[in-house]
Amino acid sequence: MNYDENFKEMEEKGFDWGQAVAEANRCLLCYDPPCSKGCPAETDPGTFIRKLRLKNVTGAVRTVKENNILGGSCGVLCPTPLLCELECSATEIDRPIQIGKIQRFLVEHAFKTGFKVFEKPAADKEKVAVVGSGPAGLSCAAELAKDGYRVTIFEAKAKPGGVLAYGVPSYRLSEDFFAEELKDITDLGVEIKCNTPVDKKGGVEKLLEEGFKAVFLAPGLWEPIRLNEKSREIDGVYTATEFLAALRNGKHEEFGKKIDGKSVAVIGGGSVAIDSVEASRRLNAKDVYLVYRRSFAQMPAEETERVEALQDGTQFLLLNQPVDYITENGKLRGLKLVRTKLGDKDSSGRRKPVEIPGSEWVLDADVVIEAIGSRAVEDSTDWYPSVKTNEKKYIVADKETGATSVKGIFAGGDIVRGPALVVEAVQDGKVAARAIKKYLRGEE
Numbered sequence: 001m002n003y004d005e006n007f008k009e010m011e012e013k014g015f016d017w018g019q020a021v022a023e024a025n026r027c028l029l030c031y032d033p034p035c036s037k038g039c040p041a042e043t044d045p046g047t048f049i050r051k052l053r054l055k056n057v058t059g060a061v062r063t064v065k066e067n068n069i070l071g072g073s074c075g076v077l078c079p080t081p082l083l084c085e086l087e088c089s090a091t092e093i094d095r096p097i098q099i100g101k102i103q104r105f106l107v108e109h110a111f112k113t114g115f116k117v118f119e120k121p122a123a124d125k126e127k128v129a130v131v132g133s134g135p136a137g138l139s140c141a142a143e144l145a146k147d148g149y150r151v152t153i154f155e156a157k158a159k160p161g162g163v164l165a166y167g168v169p170s171y172r173l174s175e176d177f178f179a180e181e182l183k184d185i186t187d188l189g190v191e192i193k194c195n196t197p198v199d200k201k202g203g204v205e206k207l208l209e210e211g212f213k214a215v216f217l218a219p220g221l222w223e224p225i226r227l228n229e230k231s232r233e234i235d236g237v238y239t240a241t242e243f244l245a246a247l248r249n250g251k252h253e254e255f256g257k258k259i260d261g262k263s264v265a266v267i268g269g270g271s272v273a274i275d276s277v278e279a280s281r282r283l284n285a286k287d288v289y290l291v292y293r294r295s296f297a298q299m300p301a302e303e304t305e306r307v308e309a310l311q312d313g314t315q316f317l318l319l320n321q322p323v324d325y326i327t328e329n330g331k332l333r334g335l336k337l338v339r340t341k342l343g344d345k346d347s348s349g350r351r352k353p354v355e356i357p358g359s360e361w362v363l364d365a366d367v368v369i370e371a372i373g374s375r376a377v378e379d380s381t382d383w384y385p386s387v388k389t390n391e392k393k394y395i396v397a398d399k400e401t402g403a404t405s406v407k408g409i410f411a412g413g414d415i416v417r418g419p420a421l422v423v424e425a426v427q428d429g430k431v432a433a434r435a436i437k438k439y440l441r442g443e444e
């Protein structure tokens with residue numbers, strides 16, 4: 001059981017030159033491009049598509065990378081039908097321009113041809129610390145380094161990238177592609193210190209005492225939400241975070257043995273749950289169930305992903321709330337469920353699931369993967385005790401600047417927004433970098 005055998009064919013190929021130009025030629029060249037307004041990171045597709053149409057490829061690459069240092073990864077991972085492509089005027093004629101795919105092509109083209117957008121700047125400005133090397137941290141670091149700030153990223157894990165390195169499956173974002181994009185950032189002079197968590201009491205404030213003139217906090221949300229207290233002790237119950245991280249780090253054989261020929265139930269309705277069912281099928285699970293307490297239409301995962309999972313044979317157990325595990329000698333035997341019906345709307349505006357009394361039943365399962373979200377690490381508020389946080393332990397930061405309650409400490413990404421998107425984390429990094437520069441120039 002290995003990656004090539006089980007997952008290789010799932011890799012989605014990017015556009016080649018002909019396809020990218022043909023797609024760009026469909027663009028209506030809107031005067032005030034709505035697609036650009038639909039991009040949370042101001043990547044400006046209206047401009048890069050126009051440049052590609054005029055065969056100015058290096059100019060197009062420049063637009064992408066100058067606006068979005070992770071433009072390649074975003075091109076692959078952005079839920080474009082909900083963002084830039086949602087606004088595309090070509091939809092009124094037939095279908096939207098495939099903006100994400102064009103963007104990915106441009107960055108891939110630069111990698112293949114060795115075209116570099118940035119020269120290494122002279123690093124002669126103040127030292128700035130970044131905590132966390134996910135998309136928010138990388139984006140902030142790159143923006144600062146481009147202007148000559150000396151940036152050090154402190155990363156708890158062995159590899160940089162956050163969810164891009166430990167969450168998103170390799171068949172969606174290849175390691176080689178991401179490594180190239182990461183190199184664009186380290187080539188700017190950004191230093192990334194891996195295996196270096198900033199997790200001592202007051203460790204973040206201490207960075208300011210150690211000579212860093214500003215800090216950007218982007219540690220993300222890494223505490224998986226569990227179904228119940230028993231989850232972590234049962235043999236056969238895993239979190240999506242550990243499952244996907246293991247696969248991302250080449251442990252196909254190890255997880256393959258646990259899943260091959262088994263009945264697997266994945267709990268959750270988002271993209272992470274879909275990634276988990278796809279991966280389970282690829283590891284030759286006998287049956288794969290997706291258990292979700294609301295309806296199909298209410299699932300947060302993109303419609304195309306949901307439909308593909310259905311077509312590929314995933315059995316959707318909708319309107320079913322998992323309540324407990326059935327075990328035998330510490331080993332998982334089944335998942336206890338109760339049926340639900342949709343009641344009144346909740347605070348999210350969706351009709352909430354209401355349990356139907358007496359409708360409990362047990363789904364036989366050898367493996368359960370919990371993909372029910374993640375939250376801030378329990379003791380994370382101790383890392384930055386003077387920074388204001390909310391009841392969910394998210395950091396409270398100004399939307400326009402990323403400034404926190406402590407002078408010189410800024411924050412962004414999931415730890416501020418809650419679970420969000422790569423492109424939004426990129427934008428938070430950019431916004432905070434602008435504010436940090438102003439702060440260090442004494443302009444705020």
Ligand SMILES: Cc1cc2nc3c(=O)[nH]c(=O)nc-3n(C[C@H](O)[C@H](O)[C@H](O)COP(=O)(O)OP(=O)(O)OC[C@H]3O[C@@H](n4cnc5c(N)ncnc54)[C@H](O)[C@@H]3O)c2cc1C
Binds near residue numbers: 244275413
């Ligand atoms: C499995 C999965 C799939 C996803 N797929 C998509 C997708 O397809 N498209 C999309 O747009 N979004 C997707 N998302 C959401 C997206 O990845 C996140 O919104 C984004 O990564 C948030 O970026 P971030 O920089 O805030 O945090 P993260 O990416 O979580 O990075 C935080 C980093 O900080 C490090 N860290 C934590 N604590 C410390 C500490 N004390 N000291 C030092 N370092 C620390 C962590 O190790 C990590 O590397 C997905 C999320 C998951 C979990």
Ligand code: SF4
Binds near residue numbers: 038043075423
């Ligand atoms: S970064 Fe994402 S949302 Fe923005 S233009 Fe590119 S693909 Fe669209």
